[in-house]
Amino acid sequence: MGNVALDTLMSDFLQKSGGVAVIDGGLATELERYGADLNDPLWSAKCLLNSTHLIRQVHLDYLEAGADIIITSSYQATIQGFEAKGYSPEDGESMLRKSVEIAHEARDIYYERCLESSSDCDCRILKHRPILVAASVGSYGAYLADGSEYSGDYGDSMDLEFLKGFHRRRVQVLAESGADLIAFEVVPNKLEAQAFAELLEEGIIHIPAWFAFNSKDGVNVVSGDSVAECAAIADSCNKVVAVGINCTPPRFITALISTIKKATTKPILIYPNSGETYDAQRKQWVKNSGVPDEDFVSNVNTWCEMGASLIGGCCRTTPDTIRAIYRARSTRSESSN
Numbered sequence: 001m002g003n004v005a006l007d008t009l010m011s012d013f014l015q016k017s018g019g020v021a022v023i024d025g026g027l028a029t030e031l032e033r034y035g036a037d038l039n040d041p042l043w044s045a046k047c048l049l050n051s052t053h054l055i056r057q058v059h060l061d062y063l064e065a066g067a068d069i070i071i072t073s074s075y076q077a078t079i080q081g082f083e084a085k086g087y088s089p090e091d092g093e094s095m096l097r098k099s100v101e102i103a104h105e106a107r108d109i110y111y112e113r114c115l116e117s118s119s120d121c122d123c124r125i126l127k128h129r130p131i132l133v134a135a136s137v138g139s140y141g142a143y144l145a146d147g148s149e150y151s152g153d154y155g156d157s158m159d160l161e162f163l164k165g166f167h168r169r170r171v172q173v174l175a176e177s178g179a180d181l182i183a184f185e186v187v188p189n190k191l192e193a194q195a196f197a198e199l200l201e202e203g204i205i206h207i208p209a210w211f212a213f214n215s216k217d218g219v220n221v222v223s224g225d226s227v228a229e230c231a232a233i234a235d236s237c238n239k240v241v242a243v244g245i246n247c248t249p250p251r252f253i254t255a256l257i258s259t260i261k262k263a264t265t266k267p268i269l270i271y272p273n274s275g276e277t278y279d280a281q282r283k284q285w286v287k288n289s290g291v292p293d294e295d296f297v298s299n300v301n302t303w304c305e306m307g308a309s310l311i312g313g314c315c316r317t318t319p320d321t322i323r324a325i326y327r328a329r330s331t332r333s334e335s336s337n
């Protein structure tokens, strides 16, 4: 996107995307579908070590399904996590950069295919459009991989400076890697939101960011802190260009949009999970009914009418989910023209 001013990057992008942009869907579950074994504290970041072709393929699948924004495979990638696996800090940093490079490669391949294809020869290939690469940053709890990312409980001794110190170099490396923005995802509590906001204000990060909080009751973030207070922290930071919710069951989303709307005038983003339950202890998804793609997507236009302008999916959503979101939006804009 070049040297776009921070405060207009998202508004310009949303305008070019017709008012609503489509975010991609779950990465890890798709990597597993391609045969990757992610049973590891690094989770999807494990593929940065030995299966970069699979990551590239999943990004490409999402672009061909209609995603306008692809999120990198760095959610659980931390310099500290790679060190625990025996890698030097320099290797860890180059793995972070690699996550952004892979997304860029997928975007380049996609654009080449757009040029090569005539519009009627392959319906999977959509039109050339602006595509953003969002560098994922998971919480400290995601690095711990002990379930605290879904409780937001870091213990009483946790403090702001520790969290800023933990994330600083990683966020800086990702911000300098050519990503269009940073996606702070599954933010579990107010303290970590504050840490991210203060890092952005330090003057070492020169790209914008979004904050996506995680709720399991539609009222609070997972730690019990209020969604309104968390959204207000994001709202007060000039570098934040969108605020919202991810990895949360679809049934809570309308209530959460209303709450966030009162706390910020920034664009609202929503990328729920499939509605299935994650067992953090066993590190497995509990196989139950979940929400079929049609039900998930039947909510999309309601969420947009309520004020959401970036919509995608998180865990257990697939390129089919994203294709359905894309179609729901394009059918709508065609019928309103």
Ligand SMILES: [Zn+2]
Pocket (backbone or CB within 6 Å): 246, 247, 273, 314, 315
């Ligand atoms: Zn998720």
